[in-house]
Amino acid sequence: MDKHRVFKMSFASVYPLYVQKAEKKGRKKKEVDEVICWLTGYSPQTLAEQITRRKDFETFFREAPALHPNAGKITGVICGVRIEEIEDPLMRNIRYLDKLVDELAKGRPMEKILRE
Secondary structure (H helix, E strand, O other), X not given: OOOOHHHHOEHHHHHHHHXXXXXXXXXXXXXXXHHHHHHHOOOHHHHHHHHHOOOEHHHHHHOOOOOOOOHHXXXXXXXXXXXXXXOOHHHXXXXXXXXXXXXXXXXXXXXXXXXX
């Protein structure tokens, strides 16, 4: 089975787009980092290291300390696909991240985004 092209994309190349999307809507880079760290278990320092090392998405998620136990509560549609119907675990994790950044940009309160 061919791997999705996005799996080999550098996380560092997409990260500025996440930040830009959030900042356009009045949110902060720190908040983007917070949702990424919440989802992946990275600390702010280890997240910065992943960006500096230009890891691809596949490596980024494989090296993530631990996916948050509440990640499965992230539901809805992203890029026209229901997240809960995505079978590939890596693609689902990438879409979780996309959804979190979307919610941040739409002004959703942080405590709801983080599914506390």
